[in-house]
Amino acid sequence: MPDAKQGTKQETMHVNLKVKRYDPADSGGKTWWQEYEVDIHPDSTVLDALIEVREQNDGTLAMRCACRASICGSCGMKVNGSAKLVCKTRAIDVSPNGEQMTIEPMGNQHVVKDLVVSLDTFFAQIKRVEPFLQPDHVPAQGEYIASNASMENLLTSMNCIMCGCCVSDCTVLEVDSNFIGPAALAKAWRFTEDPRDGKRDERLKMLNDEDGGMWDCTRCMKCVDVCPKGVAPMDRIMELREAAIQAGNTNTPGYHHTESFYNSVKKNGRLDETRLAIDSAGWTNLPRLLDLAPIGIAAMRKGKLPPLFPHKAEDHKKVKDLYESVEGESK
Amino acid sequence: MKYAFYPGCVARGGAPELYDSALAVMERLGIEHVELTKAACTGAGVLQEKNLKMGDILNVRTFAMAEQMGLPIMVLCSTCQGVMAQANHRVKKDPEYLAEVNKHLAAEGLEYKGTTSVKHLLWALIEDIGLDKLKETFTRELTGMNMAPFYGCYMVRPTDALEFKANPTRETSLEDLIEAVGGTVTDFAGKTACCGFPILFINQANSMKMVANHTGTAKDLGADAMVTPCPLCHLNLDGYQPKARKQVRGDKADLPVIHVPQLIGLAMGMSEKALGLQKHIVSTKEIVRMAEALPTRI
Numbered sequence: 001m002p003d004a005k006q007g008t009k010q011e012t013m014h015v016n017l018k019v020k021r022y023d024p025a026d027s028g029g030k031t032w033w034q035e036y037e038v039d040i041h042p043d044s045t046v047l048d049a050l051i052e053v054r055e056q057n058d059g060t061l062a063m064r065c066a067c068r069a070s071i072c073g074s075c076g077m078k079v080n081g082s083a084k085l086v087c088k089t090r091a092i093d094v095s096p097n098g099e100q101m102t103i104e105p106m107g108n109q110h111v112v113k114d115l116v117v118s119l120d121t122f123f124a125q126i127k128r129v130e131p132f133l134q135p136d137h138v139p140a141q142g143e144y145i146a147s148n149a150s151m152e153n154l155l156t157s158m159n160c161i162m163c164g165c166c167v168s169d170c171t172v173l174e175v176d177s178n179f180i181g182p183a184a185l186a187k188a189w190r191f192t193e194d195p196r197d198g199k200r201d202e203r204l205k206m207l208n209d210e211d212g213g214m215w216d217c218t219r220c221m222k223c224v225d226v227c228p229k230g231v232a233p234m235d236r237i238m239e240l241r242e243a244a245i246q247a248g249n250t251n252t253p254g255y256h257h258t259e260s261f262y263n264s265v266k267k268n269g270r271l272d273e274t275r276l277a278i279d280s281a282g283w284t285n286l287p288r289l290l291d292l293a294p295i296g297i298a299a300m301r302k303g304k305l306p307p308l309f310p311h312k313a314e315d316h317k318k319v320k321d322l323y324e325s326v327e328g329e330s331k
Numbered sequence: 332m333k334y335a336f337y338p339g340c341v342a343r344g345g346a347p348e349l350y351d352s353a354l355a356v357m358e359r360l361g362i363e364h365v366e367l368t369k370a371a372c373t374g375a376g377v378l379q380e381k382n383l384k385m386g387d388i389l390n391v392r393t394f395a396m397a398e399q400m401g402l403p404i405m406v407l408c409s410t411c412q413g414v415m416a417q418a419n420h421r422v423k424k425d426p427e428y429l430a431e432v433n434k435h436l437a438a439e440g441l442e443y444k445g446t447t448s449v450k451h452l453l454w455a456l457i458e459d460i461g462l463d464k465l466k467e468t469f470t471r472e473l474t475g476m477n478m479a480p481f482y483g484c485y486m487v488r489p490t491d492a493l494e495f496k497a498n499p500t501r502e503t504s505l506e507d508l509i510e511a512v513g514g515t516v517t518d519f520a521g522k523t524a525c526c527g528f529p530i531l532f533i534n535q536a537n538s539m540k541m542v543a544n545h546t547g548t549a550k551d552l553g554a555d556a557m558v559t560p561c562p563l564c565h566l567n568l569d570g571y572q573p574k575a576r577k578q579v580r581g582d583k584a585d586l587p588v589i590h591v592p593q594l595i596g597l598a599m600g601m602s603e604k605a606l607g608l609q610k611h612i613v614s615t616k617e618i619v620r621m622a623e624a625l626p627t628r629i
């Protein structure tokens with residue numbers, strides 16, 4: 001095959017697609033893989049290739065798209081296993097040497113037909129965070145004034161076009177459909193940071209306390225990786241956690257885990273794994289402590305239980321000095 | 332090659348076999364190292380939830396120590412790799428922030444200029460030593476052994492801080508290593524997913540589902556073992572596999588999970604004990620038997 005990278009001279013690029021199909025009309029719903037080959041302009045996107053398939057090869061292929069300019073958020077799907085807006089993804093970047101590309105519907109959402117998923121799951125998650133301003137007073141001038149800086153701060157989350165890519169690839173949603181998800185948490189952050197909102201504390205408390213809330217994120221960064229608009233949902237979740245702790249929400253294993261880790265390094269320069277496990281379980285939480293015991297015994301029998309008294313880094317007192325200089329600065 | 336060696340808390344704590352096997356493999360390869368015994372924990376992304384700047388200061392302190400020695404840092408842990416790469420990325424792109432961080436280090440006589448690189452043993456072997464040179468130290472090919480790669484999130488994301496564009500081999504480093512030792516890659520979708528360790532103490536039910544799904548799927552696809560560059564993933568995938576498999580799939584833990592230097596050590600003909608393979612929760616006896624049954628060359 002001629003080098004498709006020389007796009008300026010070459011008029012077409014050959015694309016080999018393997019598409020996951022699903023037909024709900026088939027008895028019980030049938031899933032199968034179908035291969036297509038099309039020729040497109042080398043500057044084309046994966047969406048262009050799919051449209052070419054639908055118009056020239058197979059009119060039964062269902063997909064969703066609208067703006068073709070990565071602003072409507074309609075064309076999220078998995079390309080080689082990762083969620084992408086296909087209108088923003090050039091075919092040549094996915095398949096520089098003509099490799100077959102795999103296209104599937106987004107994950108963690110109900111498939112309606114072929115590459116089209118229902119957004120019901122996505123919007124049910126978004127609704128859980130009450131995604132609208134709830135001011136606690138009416139301003140005297142009849143207008144809510146917010147500073148430029150406070151609005152610029154919200155730009156990451158406000159860039160969200162609700163395409164569902166982050167929800168598609170979230171590794172927690174794969175195992176727990178009750179998790180509120182990265183998109184909803186990034187949306188919630190946007191309201192906790194908005195100076196016009198009057199429910200910041202209630203929002204933080206709710207997301208801190210509820211099952212499937214902010215502490216269930218594993219920090220795997222998949223959502224940061226796949227978000228086509230730079231929302232970086234996991235970074236927003238980390239900011240929510242910091243804000244929740246500062247607002248006095250100290251009742252979760254997540255809080256104890258973070259606090260124990262922070263203090264362990266402060267004291268020893270290193271992580272005290274045994275202490276982290278016990279602190280996170282809670283010193284008075286007998287069932288959870290008993291739950292840890294068999295694992296500890298199994299590790300001990302293999303000669304690898306972490307030391308009861310932690311190894312300390314040499315010069316660990318200097319680490320403590322550093323902590324104190326940073327903590328003193330923020331007071 | 333010589334490195335400022337940063338083994339990380341887990342290799343010096345809950346996974347001592349990683350530390351021992353890494354030193355054994357490095358010695359066989361003639362890799363020199365000076366251990367950074369004064370360096371602090373990276374924070375593992377957890378400390379950063381409470382105070383991001385504190386985490387950056389601790390990591391920049393470690394970079395400055397290595398810089399003074401004129402050595403690149405070698406780590407044994409995906410999480411150390413990722414957290415350090417992110418900290419390095421933040422201070423390198425923002426000189427004002429670096430100056431601010433350096434202010435805190437002045438009391439110790441340290442100042443980071445931004446020249447330290449951080450490389451996991453896996454990357455160092457591929458990028459600095461080279462797989463061909465590595466192969467020269469092998470005494471057997473692990474032919475017929477099916478290995479499922481499991482990277483650990485921080486080894487694969489975010490790709491900009493990890494400099495994947497400048498170092499394209501990083502994306503397939505684990506598969507390339509498995510092929511270099513003569514093994515067969517058992518590819519599966521979960522290889523770049525989360526192992527569940529970060530939420531082990533927060534939402535154990537979800538964490539167990541992740542462990543059971545990954546180890547069960549890899550086993551169903553024919554893997555004889557799983558190999559990981561991350562000791563945190565190892566703690567969960569090995570240590571909690573019996574509980575997870577019973578709880579989630581109703582079956583038994585049957586997939587040994589080994590560290591990167593243990594895989595290399597098996598190809599170098601090292602013994603079970605030298606590699607600490609007897610210290611695993613899920614038995615590694617079958618893969619040791621498979622390796623030892625293969626023909627050796629001198």
